[in-house]
Amino acid sequence: MVWPEPASTAAGVRMMQLLDVFKKQGYAITIASAASKSEFSFDFSSLGFHTADIKMNDSSFDVFVKELNPNVVLFDRFLTEEQFGWRFAENCPDALRILDTEDLHSLRHVREQCFKKNVPFTTEAWLADDKTKREIASIYRCDLCLIISSYELQLLTDVVKIDESLLLLLPFMVDEIREESNWKTFEERTDFIFIGGGKHAPNIDAVKCLKTIIWPLIKKELPDAKLHIYGAYLPQQLLEMNSPATRFLVHGRTESVDEVMRTAKVCLAPLRFGAGIKGKLIAAMQNGTPSVTTTIGAEGMHGILDWNGAIKNDPAEFAAAAIQLYTTKQNWQTAQEQGKTLVNTLYAKTNLEQVFLENIIELQQSIATHRTQNFTGALLQHQTMTATKFMSKWIEEKNRG
Structure with missing residues (x-):
C-alpha cells in the first residue's frame, strides 16, 4: 500500500x-x-x-x-x-x-x-x-x-x-486527441525512449533486454541515435548501465513524462512478462510517438485496431521494426495516426x-x-x-x- x-x-x-x-x-x-x-x-x-x-x-x-x-x-x-x-x-x-x-x-x-x-x-x-x-x-x-x-x-x-x-x-x-495537437514532426524528433518505474519487475527486465540484446542491434544501424531510459526509483544496477559511449543514457526520474515523450521519435517497450495495460504506451500515443512493443506489452490495449507502430517478440525483429519506424517517415506518420485512433476510440475520458x-x-x-x-x-x-x-x-x- x-x-x-x-x-x-x-x-x-x-x-x-x-x-x-x-x-x-x-x-x-x-x-x-x-x-x-x-x-x-x-x-x-x-x-x-x-x-x-x-x-x-x-x-x-x-x-x-x-x-x-x-x-x-x-x-x-x-x-x-x-x-x-x-x-x-x-x-x-x-x-x-x-x-x-x-x-x-x-x-x-x-x-x-x-x-x-x-x-x-x-x-x-x-x-x-x-x-x-x-x-x-x-x-x-x-x-x-x-x-x-x-x-x-x-x-x-x-x-x-x-x-x-x-x-x-x-x-x-484520457482526453481525446484533437487535430490541433501541437506534436513535433518527424524531422523535429530524435532518439528512442523507454519509461518505466524501477519498482516494477517487468520494467527492470525490459531495460536489461534493451541494454544487452536490442540496443546493440539498433545502434549498429543508427550510429547517431541515442536511447534514453527514464523511470522513478531505478535500482543501482540500472543506473550503472548508463553509457554515453554506447549512447545508452539512463536518466532516472523525469519531471514530465509528456515532455520527454513528445521529443522522442520512437518509444521502445520490450516487456517479456507483466499484466494490465501500459501507461508508458498510452503516454506515447497521447504525444504522437509511435512505439514498438511485445505481445505482452500491447495485450488488451488495441482490440481489433492496428497498433501505433509494431508488435514483435523476437529481439532481432523488434530491433528491425524500431529501425524501420525511425527511418521511414510515411510509416512513422501512419503509426502516429493509429495511436490517435486508439486513444480516441478506446480511452476517451x-x-x-x-x-x-x-x-x-x-x-x-x-x-x-x-x-x-x-x-x-x-x-x-x-x-x-x-x-x-x-x-x-x-x-x-x-x-x-
Missing part, C-alpha cells in the same frame, strides 16, 4: 483519474492509507481532499470509518481490500465497495515466475497459484471490480466464470467516465438484489470476515503486549 505518486507510476495516474470522476460529481473525498508518505506523494489537499493515516490490525480504523460513514469505498488493489474490506462490511454495510485491480497482480506474478523458470505461461498455472485465489476472492467480495485490460476481463469471465455484473472494463481515461458513473448509480439503486445474487461473494465475505477478523484482533492484542 502506497500513497499515490502520479508523477512516478502509471498506477498513481490511474488512481488520480478515478478520483477525478468522483470529484466532478461533488463527492467529499477522503484518502486513507497505512503507508508512509514520500516526497513524491501527491498533495491531495491541493484538490480539497481530506487525508487520513490509518493503521493495519487496529480497531481505531473501525471508529474512523463509522464516523466517516462513506457511500462509496474504493480499494486500491486487492491487498488493501484483504486488510480493510471486512471492516467496511462490518461497520459500513451500506457502502458500495469497489475494487480497482490496476492490473491482475496474480497474473503478473505467475507470468514472472514462468519467465524465470523459462516455461510457458498457462492459465492452469495461474489458477493453481495461491495469489490468484486471494485476488479472485477479493473480486467476489466487492460489489464491483474495475478491470483495466480487455484480456484480463476475458480471463475472468471465460476461465474463472465470474459473472459480468461484478466486473467493469475501465482502462485509462468522456465516454468512460459516463460508463463508470452509470454503473455506480445502478448498483446503488439495486445493491441488496445485487449482493443476494452474488452468493459466492456473500459466502467468501462470511468466511473471510471471520478468519481475517480474528487474525487481525490477535495481531492487535500481540502488538499491545
Whole structure:
C-alpha cells in the first residue's frame, strides 16, 4: 500500500483519474492509507481532499470509518481490500465497495515466475497459484471490480466464470486527441525512449533486454541515435548501465513524462512478462510517438485496431521494426495516426467516465438484489470476515503486549 505518486507510476495516474470522476460529481473525498508518505506523494489537499493515516490490525480504523460513514469505498488493489474490506462490511454495510485491480497482480506474478523458470505461461498455472485465489476472492467480495485490460476481463469471465455484473472494463481515461495537437514532426524528433518505474519487475527486465540484446542491434544501424531510459526509483544496477559511449543514457526520474515523450521519435517497450495495460504506451500515443512493443506489452490495449507502430517478440525483429519506424517517415506518420485512433476510440475520458458513473448509480439503486445474487461473494465475505477478523484482533492484542 502506497500513497499515490502520479508523477512516478502509471498506477498513481490511474488512481488520480478515478478520483477525478468522483470529484466532478461533488463527492467529499477522503484518502486513507497505512503507508508512509514520500516526497513524491501527491498533495491531495491541493484538490480539497481530506487525508487520513490509518493503521493495519487496529480497531481505531473501525471508529474512523463509522464516523466517516462513506457511500462509496474504493480499494486500491486487492491487498488493501484483504486488510480493510471486512471492516467496511462490518461497520459500513451500506457502502458500495469497489475494487480497482490496476492490473491482475496474480497474473503478473505467475507470468514472472514462468519467465524465470523459462516455461510457458498457462492459465492452469495461474489458477493453481495461491495469489490468484486471494485476488479472485477479493473480486467476489466487492460489489464491483474495475478491470483495466480487455484480456484480463476475458480471463475472468471465460476461465474463472465470474459473472459480468461484478466486473467493469475501465482502462485509462484520457482526453481525446484533437487535430490541433501541437506534436513535433518527424524531422523535429530524435532518439528512442523507454519509461518505466524501477519498482516494477517487468520494467527492470525490459531495460536489461534493451541494454544487452536490442540496443546493440539498433545502434549498429543508427550510429547517431541515442536511447534514453527514464523511470522513478531505478535500482543501482540500472543506473550503472548508463553509457554515453554506447549512447545508452539512463536518466532516472523525469519531471514530465509528456515532455520527454513528445521529443522522442520512437518509444521502445520490450516487456517479456507483466499484466494490465501500459501507461508508458498510452503516454506515447497521447504525444504522437509511435512505439514498438511485445505481445505482452500491447495485450488488451488495441482490440481489433492496428497498433501505433509494431508488435514483435523476437529481439532481432523488434530491433528491425524500431529501425524501420525511425527511418521511414510515411510509416512513422501512419503509426502516429493509429495511436490517435486508439486513444480516441478506446480511452476517451468522456465516454468512460459516463460508463463508470452509470454503473455506480445502478448498483446503488439495486445493491441488496445485487449482493443476494452474488452468493459466492456473500459466502467468501462470511468466511473471510471471520478468519481475517480474528487474525487481525490477535495481531492487535500481540502488538499491545
